[in-house]
Amino acid sequence: MYEITFNLKKLSFDLTSFTEENYLKIIYLLTERNNGNEVSTNDLAEQTQTKAASVSDMLRKLADKSLINYKKYQGVTLTTDGEKIALSVIRKHRLWEVFLVNKLGFGWDEIHDIAEQLEHIDSEDLTNRLDTFLGSPKFDPHGDPIPNSQGQMPSVVYHRLSEAPLNKEVAMTGVSVHSPAFLQHLDKLQIKLGCTLKVLEISEFDKSLNVILNNDSSLFVSYEVAKNLLVK
Amino acid sequence: MYEITFNLKKLSFDLTSFTEENYLKIIYLLTERNNGNEVSTNDLAEQTQTKAASVSDMLRKLADKSLINYKKYQGVTLTTDGEKIALSVIRKHRLWEVFLVNKLGFGWDEIHDIAEQLEHIDSEDLTNRLDTFLGSPKFDPHGDPIPNSQGQMPSVVYHRLSEAPLNKEVAMTGVSVHSPAFLQHLDKLQIKLGCTLKVLEISEFDKSLNVILNNDSSLFVSYEVAKNLLVK
């Protein structure tokens, strides 16, 4: 009889599909970007590269599973259950990125698409062993924080280089764009996680910045670059 | 804040789906087990844990893509294209198994289900870097040979312990059953890859074998076990 109860419970706990995991992860990241405000159907359609109609269908489904808070036309946020799944996917994504860079020697511009696949591998044991194998890293190769095994995301305060005070040395801690083109551009400028930057001057003309890298060389970076360089 | 570039879109139709990859892999392994003879619909249904009707549908589809040789009611074999995909999947499966055991410390009885997922990760670069990282292993933790990056499967000659000559020391090189129960049973007997075995006697009554392990201790193994222990 206890077997039966267990089985019924298991049936109602329907596993989360690959697609559902992606929606939950994207809702998490977009909510974060929105400072905790509801995410809109259109934003989800853009990020998932699907149509708004498809998103509406999926939202009804995720709401039926109690993974999101959803009232028609009002946008969505994650429930506690939904956030737990989202954080697990993000944890796996970022741990695998560390593996790809630190153990296999990939560049930080080459790993995102592979991590998009690896983040769906379903084995808690694997995730935790991987974490240990990597030395329980706190940040991924882009400087993004890695949620712990209890599903807690460390809160990190970011500043943008474009808003940094003049003549103050700051450390580069992350990027807010992960496109290979941007990352490769940073490679060319020799700007990497942990380097120090000091803004000497901001051009009136194009908002480009004259900065000192590692207390050593001087270079100019565009506003576009400075806006997406996170420092502390 | 993050720029989010995800691809939710399913792999496009010219690519091979997870499901198709699984069918091709299973067709390869069953053909191997059949000494090169055609694989039947029912055997595939059993291995894929689906029904014969579903297999028929998939066979038509794989044949349309020129991945299998298929004439209705006649069974199937892989084409050169199909075999290439099958070997790539098997290579990835076995390399990941080596990773799980050698790097993450899993037991050989715990890895199959995880490797079933990892074998579908699509990145040749990743596979080859993983291979290098692992020291280009030639065999997986169960003693199965790993196809090389050119898609060639090393040919290995196997003998079963149940057929080994009496009083001749042989080395344990593999298993022909991969169930956790069997592998855990071997763990209890302290039988692992590379150990040596010498058959002293075979019981008339139940075909069980009296063997010397590592030129040291004496033990009895059932016919069921001896049949699935591969030696050379």
Next chain:
DNA sequence: ATAAAAATTTAGACTAATCTAAAAAAATAT
């Protein structure tokens, strides 16, 4: 050689995830 059994394929249906087109609701502008 024929009948019975087994294996395989076909027919028709279902679910998940997507689409386009149309309807409905909300937001914005006059």
Next chain:
DNA sequence: ATATTTTTTTAGATTAGTCTAAATTTTTAT
């Protein structure tokens, strides 16, 4: 306050992969 535009949802299809039930082909046994 009303009209227009934008956003979101619904309606109705489509595709991949699966199912059950029925039909067909092949194999086996008499």
